[in-house]
Amino acid sequence: MPPHHQDSALSRRRFLVTGAACAGALAVPAAVGTPCVAAATQYTLTATNNSTQFQDICLFQKAVGLGVPAALSLAWLTAPAHPGHTVTFTWSVDYSFVWALTGPLMSGIPFMDWEQAAADPDDQLRNQTGFDFDNGNYGFVPASGSGTPLGGLGVQILPGVPDDTASVGIGMDSSPVFAAQAVPGANLVFTPHPQYWITAGTFIRGEVLNVEEITNEAEIPYGNTFSMNAVLGKTNLWTVSATKS
Template structure:
């Protein structure tokens, strides 16, 4: 499978309880840092449980990554919600092209210096070079990290790293994601040990870039085959249409309500057209005879 720019994870809530699902990413590999925090990437509103497949949450994951930076009122740690002060779109290094490199400073606030320097990022990663514009201990809790777009198109922290003066960091994102549920906000640092059951979705070797899972009443996630997922989606749409129209039963897949009525209408129009044509022909013949 070619590397797509987006992935989709759909959760069908059939657990028997309402849940607010959230998405976060695998911790990226970061050089020269012993502390890398995972942040909530997407936090969805709560959805009810239904057994007809109509209660779904779809996470659309845009894997255009960003370098992010900022400061925090609190030291980085579990449940601390942080926001970015500055961000830059980055390109990961490949065998043919080096990845984005950024110079980070705290002069004028945490930010990336422009213009960007010549790319030197390693294969599969990008580079952030911190200057010495601040010192330790750091009461501003300065951080750098990996960012991405949330459900609303805002760039939010996906992984954060405490920044130290004069250090160069190489970051390597991983295309592996997790879904869980709970009350979170985007950018919040999480402790995976405090979460409930987690669904791991690894797209690095997946045959598809869109997957569907049922969250069942055993608090487990069961993957749905792509063909079955499409069938459930069609049934769900048919059920919602029937409910909207006030019908007691949704039409079977492949059968369109009103089909016979439409066919009869076309046949009637065809008969009228033929009768009109015959009438006009008679009128023309009569006119020719008179002439």
């Protein structure tokens, strides 16, 4: 597991982490006087497994137009489902910066024991962060300058971060969505355009995906609704529809 920074020279005051991403992760309370933010719109997807076998239902997003060519998709939300069973996913479009100790980032490995920091692509004060390695500890630190344009989420990788050790990315609703290798000196600007996809098979939440190898996927086009249904049939094909009011 990555260190949780309790004794790091990168003190709790410097870290931007605002919530615990996993059991035992460092949680830093919001600053006094931080304005309350209105609740974001909640999306719902009800998925039914009508195939003949137990499968993990997996939601993911594709890195098309993300602006970071080396970014990889992660198994964002997952749930097990026996034949005939239904699972429900809910989320809101609340972004975060995420990082994990992954070694070389490649498909099939888990993006695990991750930590996060609050992010907002439409707020010039919260749309970028730095990522550093100091005194044996990794973590988010304040970014230098204000070069990330609105609509983007920027991560400045400081030169002291060792090669092929950690990965950084962005999450949605407190779960990692995309990750890229933390290359020392790189400035990664993620420009999210959420599009949601569903698949089924054997998946672990946070697993790095090779989306080119996924064959039974279906897009979930929300359009003017916030509630959708997806049914996996006996031939392992999806039927997607809006929830009837």
